[in-house]
Structures are given as structure tokens and as C-alpha cells.
Amino acid sequence: MRLGSAWPGVVGAVAALMAFGLARASAPPEAPPPAVAPPATPEGDAPSETLPLAQDPSTRLTLAVMVDGKGPYAFLVDTGSDRTSISRELAAILALPPGPKVIIHGSGGADPASTVVIDSLTIGNRTIRHIEAPALAAKNLGADGMLGVDVLRDMHLVMDFKALRLSSSQSRAEPIDEHTIVVRGKSRYGQLILANSKVHGVPVLVVLDSGSDLSIGNPALLKLLTGRQPAAVPQRTTRIVTATGRHLTLELDQIAEAEVGGVTIRNMPLAFAQLHTFDRFGLTRQPALLLGMDVLGLCQKVTVDLRRREATFTLN
DSSP, rough: EEEESOOOSSSHHHHHHHHHHHHHHHOOOOOOTOOOOOOOOOOOOOEEEEEOEEEEEEOOOOEEEEEEEEEEEEEEEEETTTSSEEEHHHHTTTOBBBBOOEEEEEESEEEEEOOOEEEEETTTTEEEEEEEEEEEEEEHSSSSEEEOOHHHHTTEEETTTTTEEEEEEOOOOOOOOOOOOEEEEEEETTTEEEEEEETTTEEEEEEEEETTOOOOOOOOHHHHHSSOOSSOOOOOEEEEETTTTEEEEEEEEEEEEETTTEEEEEEEEEOOOOHHHHHTTTSSSOOEEEEEOOOOOOTEEEEEEEEEEEEEEEOO
């Protein structure tokens, strides 16, 4: 899910905190795939840790992609989108033939879109054939295109934020060390949902959304953290633009304290809205969070493997 933010400097150091807490709270999904190593679990009860909040801009990484043998072009990786899209401008330059009309389920709602047919899309040594890609405005995508889970499902993605590099390979187990925590989840519409994280002892479902600049909670999470529903007239808001060009206003709230796993987070700004994404995933009543690049980008490294339903977070 692509979101462009008008809110400078969000969530910040919540990144490492959320990832760390999620990993500690994780449990294996129902009927896990074979040959998957068990999740790392700390010995004994780790003491709660309080870390200060920083304000860092998000960093989104791209992969070099060849489209019908031409390029390379910079495509963003969006683990929150169910299908790959391309900018209208690039589609026109490449004279891609039109495809069928489709419905895109984005953060703001279900929007009709025209598609173009990509005969071959090549990422490294892997080629995906015949993709009917929605053609969207480059200013809303923020890149030449965006890779969704239809292309990413068999890939092992490595987001190396220390080196500012993103790489991909075939689905595989990630080598881990004492600084790396393995988190497992389940798949819904192809996206990876990390289950069994807890805030105030209540389970919170977390969707990995590398296409979003912001991390966004639903109203049920806001109520859990603050004891109230979203305000009729919020005092603090931020505006976002979706990949389909919708303009949305989100409520901002200062969370006094939240405990995720063994980590206590204090004075945390977080965006809240009942996005269409939450409705589509059936996450309206249960507290849920879209974990965006503002959070992911403050880890040293994050890997995502949709086929294995697995993510890893390297904190140091």
C-alpha cells in the first residue's frame, strides 16, 4: 500500500522497538510450512526496556527492474499491495498494450483502474511473464512502478537499511545470529500478518507494509492505547495520498505508553484511521497496525519471505 505523507518526521525510533517487541511476542502460525526453523525465543523473562523516541524520516528502497527487456527502472517494493503496478508515464514510453479494467483495493477504498500488459518483468535472474499491471500516476506511486505480492510471493527480500540497499533472491531461510529475531505469521490476501503481538496484554495483529511511509493503527488500537474512540474533530492530523490519488486525513495521537513484548514505548506519535485495508482484512474490531517504513527503516536489516510467512529483524 503506497502512502505519501505530508507529516514530516513520524514514529521514528518506534521502528526497532516495535520490531523487537513483535519478535518476542510472536508465535508459530497455524499449520506452518515444512522445513521452517522454529522462532528464536529469549531465555527467561527479559526485563522491560524503555528507549527514547527519535524523529527520523522514512526511507523506502527500490529494486532495479527490466520491463519487456528495457530498463532498468526503479520499482518500489510494496508488501502491502496485492498486485504490481506501473506508472502511466513509463507505460506510455514503452507503448505497453492495454489490459482489462480492474478494481484496486487500497487504503482509501476500492478504485477502478486501467491496466497495461507487461509481457516480461525481470528482477535479477528471475522473469515473471504476462502481468496485467494497473497504470497509475507516477506522482502518486513515487517511482517508475511498484512490486506487489503477486510478484514478491516467491522472493526472499533483504532490506539493508545500514547500507541503504535492497536485494532479492529465491525464497529461503535467512541466516540468523544473536542480533536477529525471527518472526512468523500468516498470509491473508498474500500479505504477511504477524500475529500474537500484545499491547497491554491484548493481541494486536501487525501487517508488514513496506509501501507505506507511515505506520497506522486502526481505531480499536487507538481505544486500547488511549481508552477512547477517534475524535470527531482531531486536534492533530496528517494528510496522505494513496497510489490511486485519494487524499485522506489521519488522526495523530501522542501515546503516553505502550508495551510491546518486553519493550516499553513512551511518548509515541502514531497515525490512526479505519482504512479500507483494515476492513478488507477483517481487522475492524481487533487492534491492528500497518507497520510502515518509518518503523522498519530504523532496524539495521529486515527480511521478508512471503512464501515462508516469515520476517526477521536485525537490531544491531
